[in-house]
Amino acid sequence: MTRTIAIVNQKGGVGKTTTAVNLAAGIALAEKPTLLIDMDPQANATMSVGLRPEELERTVYDGLISPRDLAKAVQKTPIGHLSILPANADLLAAEVKLVSDKKRALRLRSALEALSPQFSHIIIDCPPSLGILTVNAICASDSIIIPLQCEYYSLEGLSRTLDAIRVFRETLGLHIKVEGLLLSMMDSRTKLSSEVAAEVRAHFAAKVFSTVIPRNVRVAEAPGHGKPVILYDVGSRGSQAFLSLTEEFLTSEGKE
Amino acid sequence: MTRTIAIVNQKGGVGKTTTAVNLAAGIALAEKPTLLIDMDPQANATMSVGLRPEELERTVYDGLISPRDLAKAVQKTPIGHLSILPANADLLAAEVKLVSDKKRALRLRSALEALSPQFSHIIIDCPPSLGILTVNAICASDSIIIPLQCEYYSLEGLSRTLDAIRVFRETLGLHIKVEGLLLSMMDSRTKLSSEVAAEVRAHFAAKVFSTVIPRNVRVAEAPGHGKPVILYDVGSRGSQAFLSLTEEFLTSEGKE
Ligand SMILES: Nc1ncnc2c1ncn2[C@@H]1O[C@H](COP(=O)(O)OP(=O)(O)OP(=O)(O)O)[C@@H](O)[C@H]1O
Ligand SMILES: Nc1ncnc2c1ncn2[C@@H]1O[C@H](COP(=O)(O)OP(=O)(O)OP(=O)(O)O)[C@@H](O)[C@H]1O
Ligand SMILES: [Mg+2]
Numbered sequence A, B: 001m002t003r004t005i006a007i008v009n010q011k012g013g014v015g016k017t018t019t020a021v022n023l024a025a026g027i028a029l030a031e032k033p034t035l036l037i038d039m040d041p042q043a044n045a046t047m048s049v050g051l052r053p054e055e056l057e058r059t060v061y062d063g064l065i066s067p068r069d070l071a072k073a074v075q076k077t078p079i080g081h082l083s084i085l086p087a088n089a090d091l092l093a094a095e096v097k098l099v100s101d102k103k104r105a106l107r108l109r110s111a112l113e114a115l116s117p118q119f120s121h122i123i124i125d126c127p128p129s130l131g132i133l134t135v136n137a138i139c140a141s142d143s144i145i146i147p148l149q150c151e152y153y154s155l156e157g158l159s160r161t162l163d164a165i166r167v168f169r170e171t172l173g174l175h176i177k178v179e180g181l182l183l184s185m186m187d188s189r190t191k192l193s194s195e196v197a198a199e200v201r202a203h204f205a206a207k208v209f210s211t212v213i214p215r216n217v218r219v220a221e222a223p224g225h226g227k228p229v230i231l232y233d234v235g236s237r238g239s240q241a242f243l244s245l246t247e248e249f250l251t252s253e254g255k256e
């Protein structure tokens, strides 16, 4: 039974791509066949496994427009057990192209039906918006992970993101749950980070991963080398945190 | 002659809102009548002057749908000479609502014609995307400022943002120039920041503001207090940088 997880937050720059890439790579390191899907026209997840978006012949966009083509766009990555469904700027056209399709929210979900059985896990990186690309990712998923920077705007936007997810669930009749909130880019030296983190844990208690991702420059260096940080510098505090997140995620699966 | 500037970058979390709010407040401190427009459904610029988005009766969305109503949505802020055209989540509907209007890209530009003469400067905060809200902001502006975080994804996305602006300029026949690239959230302790900053200055030389905005926790604390950092803690390194940016911006205007 394939598990599909979307990494979502309307707020920009909170660590969505970094979480998607390192969680997918972490699960692949546990030798489970994993697919990383890049649903962001910025194509940052695509870049972080060493691909150049402008050189791609097929992307996830082709699969959205004609579902039979989705499988052809999947590529292996240099990381064992990790494949990617990459993106490029073509995705910018999806919003306008799909607007007249009443079922546009379910395009990715139906296109993945034939593809997903090959994978134990599918991780979907989303753009910083609640538009049609993010809606497609949420509707194709079993649950979502919301990375949260420990700062004011991020906290304010959280209830909006949670409201939007509840609306999708009700209007489309899907069982999408929140897998967890992930405190990320945490700078434990600042009062601000600790105050926001305490507020998040107080409001959302059980839904917050116990693993916290620290701000760590090795994480920001890794994309320039075309590798997830857990392969770029496995000993760094950032990598150790993502490996323990992967373990926490895989262990909680066993308990369901 | 009103000067209208859009703060644009598809990449999320690079300091667009922080730049828009503090540049607008800085110009207002120089006693020039300034309007801050929030074109982001996240409504972070609206929050940073102490307004609560869910309590607003009129927003910029009403003005996009019926241009005569734009002026009614403008509010004074507690900061002298600074007014705001606020936003809330209603803006999420704009993309779908305007899709059948061939001239949808020029809605804000034409709605501002009657309003702009009251202001010497208009600063527009944009969402992290190149969708219809950002296109409206760019088409309503004389020039754009691109905040840039000194990290890999941000650098990679820059040429995409610049390409998109060139396309809007050519297809719509508008004279929109790049006012400047602003190096922001710069952590001078890391090699990564200095390397990316050097690369940006090498490629774009004259277009890069000499003012660099340092990473400074007081900047991230200010929104929680409903104030721009230049009013929350004027002595902080962040505030000093935004005040010198305002000076650099206003002085370069004189030279045209
Ligand atoms: N734990 C961390 N420590 C240091 N830097 C980080 C960390 N996590 C992410 N970064 C860096 O911060 C920036 C923002 O992260 P990322 O791009 O993953 O966020 P995002 O939410 O995907 O952004 P967008 O909203 O644009 O999609 C990137 O430059 C990334 O390399
Ligand atoms: N110079 C700085 N030093 C420290 N923190 C900063 C600085 N500039 C911005 N921040 C903080 O970093 C986060 C991102 O900044 P901001 O929200 O302004 O970016 P943005 O580009 O507007 O994001 P979005 O893409 O979501 O609209 C915010 O929490 C903000 O308070
Ligand atoms: Mg991303």
Ligand SMILES: [Mg+2]
Binding pocket: B016, B017, B018, B040, B044, B126, B127
């Ligand atoms: Mg913003």
